Amino acid sequence: MSEIFATTGTITAIATAVVPQQGSVGIVRVSGSEAMKIAETIFHTPGNQVWETHRILYGYIRHPQTKQTVDEALLLIMKAPRSYTREDVVEFHCHGGIMAVQQVLQLCLENGARLAQPGEFTLRAFLNGRLDLTQAESIKDLVGAKSPQAAQAALAGIQGKLAVSIGKLRAQCLDVLAEIEARIDFEDDLPPLDCDGILVQIENFIAEIAKLLATANKGEMLRSGLRVAIVGRPNVGKSSLLNAWSRTDKAIVTNLPGTTRDVVESQLVVGGIPVQVLDTAGIRDTEDQVEKIGVERSEGAAKAADLILFTIDASVGWTDADGEIYDRIKHRPVILVANKIDLLPENEIINLESQIQESHSRVMTAAAQNQGIDALEAAILEKIGLGKLQAADLDIAINQRQAAALVRAKKSLEQVQITAQQHLAFDFWSIDLRGAIQALGEITGDEVTESVLDRIFSKFCIGK
Numbered sequence: 001m002s003e004i005f006a007t008t009g010t011i012t013a014i015a016t017a018v019v020p021q022q023g024s025v026g027i028v029r030v031s032g033s034e035a036m037k038i039a040e041t042i043f044h045t046p047g048n049q050v051w052e053t054h055r056i057l058y059g060y061i062r063h064p065q066t067k068q069t070v071d072e073a074l075l076l077i078m079k080a081p082r083s084y085t086r087e088d089v090v091e092f093h094c095h096g097g098i099m100a101v102q103q104v105l106q107l108c109l110e111n112g113a114r115l116a117q118p119g120e121f122t123l124r125a126f127l128n129g130r131l132d133l134t135q136a137e138s139i140k141d142l143v144g145a146k147s148p149q150a151a152q153a154a155l156a157g158i159q160g161k162l163a164v165s166i167g168k169l170r171a172q173c174l175d176v177l178a179e180i181e182a183r184i185d186f187e188d189d190l191p192p193l194d195c196d197g198i199l200v201q202i203e204n205f206i207a208e209i210a211k212l213l214a215t216a217n218k219g220e221m222l223r224s225g226l227r228v229a230i231v232g233r234p235n236v237g238k239s240s241l242l243n244a245w246s247r248t249d250k251a252i253v254t255n256l257p258g259t260t261r262d263v264v265e266s267q268l269v270v271g272g273i274p275v276q277v278l279d280t281a282g283i284r285d286t287e288d289q290v291e292k293i294g295v296e297r298s299e300g301a302a303k304a305a306d307l308i309l310f311t312i313d314a315s316v317g318w319t320d321a322d323g324e325i326y327d328r329i330k331h332r333p334v335i336l337v338a339n340k341i342d343l344l345p346e347n348e349i350i351n352l353e354s355q356i357q358e359s360h361s362r363v364m365t366a367a368a369q370n371q372g373i374d375a376l377e378a379a380i381l382e383k384i385g386l387g388k389l390q391a392a393d394l395d396i397a398i399n400q401r402q403a404a405a406l407v408r409a410k411k412s413l414e415q416v417q418i419t420a421q422q423h424l425a426f427d428f429w430s431i432d433l434r435g436a437i438q439a440l441g442e443i444t445g446d447e448v449t450e451s452v453l454d455r456i457f458s459k460f461c462i463g464k
Helices: 035-042 099-110 120-127 133-143 148-158 161-185 195-213 216-224 238-246 289-304 320-329 373-383 400-421 426-444 450-457
Strands: 011-014 025-031 055-062 069-078 089-095 226-231 264-270 273-279 307-313 334-339 361-364
Touching: 011 099, 011 120, 025 035, 025 099, 025 120, 035 069, 035 089, 035 099, 055 099, 069 099, 089 099, 120 133, 120 450, 133 148, 133 161, 133 400, 133 426, 133 450, 148 161, 148 216, 161 195, 161 426, 195 400, 216 273, 216 400, 226 238, 238 264, 238 273, 238 307, 238 334, 238 373, 264 373, 307 320, 307 373, 334 373, 361 373, 400 426
Parallel strands: 226 273, 226 307, 307 334, 334 361
Antiparallel strands: 011 025, 025 089, 055 069, 069 089, 264 273
């Protein structure tokens, strides 16, 4: 059995990020049957404070043998089942930093707890019926959210909006299965099965799954974000574009070609989508060993990017060097950025449509003047097939695991349709319908394997 399933005993972990000499509060969480005993052993309260559930006590954390005070702290008590894990849970709210929380954690370990595995608190919440699997995954997404929209989508998942949709669909499939299996077992005692009506329901199930699958791209973008590389020859304004877009001076800007020697990163949010922008060194042949390394990294960044902003100098126009770079990237998703249009009279802005494939978007910018950034962001959202995300769009955004299960469910239901067209016995209908029900159950955790849970919860942080 995997370590993640060693869910017996009392567990503890630091539940907050710990930064040396920073942070005002650090929390050590304990969950399990020994949680209260551990708290009573190491936490001392002055006065006549009442130790009861959902109260916060003030006191001192002390070593039970040496009586040395470790920290002045608060103790939060949450007795089962009214806790995150549905077990007895206590939290020590200590002073922030490293030393205090680590000493408190060590005292918990010395007095009966073991260190929690990644995600084990949430795993216990799932196994104890407080959360379904979609809610558990949404908790992880909320912790790692990189934009307000990503956080909102995760919160909708925690509130069970995906679980309700999947649960309803699975229940309807079970009702249909019951109708079919009743005809298999008691054919002589029941009226004939309304096959046409059953097939209409199956068609509706497939349509509902298709709607859910349509949110997969949005969900992946919200969680993982988009990796965008600014690529072009030297001195076309790539660094200026990054600075204007990020509203910072991250990249050094000079009139000298080859100023950027390494990949410079910036984290942005575009239309609700987290975007990692990579300003790359100008691509050209060079004998400078440092610049040569920068060029190699630029080419590597372009290969790894989801989208390339191929930047040229509009005041110079399309050059042979631009063409050589374009030939290396033209098979990738590309937006052409014609920069420095402020250096030309309006009637002389070069028309590039005949010099690059029409399938690629084109944006005119003057990065040094902060012009064209809105148009660039609109072009990016159009290129990836997502407009600006509104609140109504964020109720359901499935992840890759959920999408894979939905694809299996859809294929099983489509097989039911094929079975019906071939006039096969109801036994064959039930086999494929059971496959759809199982796949839907894997999404919510009604039917889930140990390996799936291991894979999901091992990606959580320790303490959650």
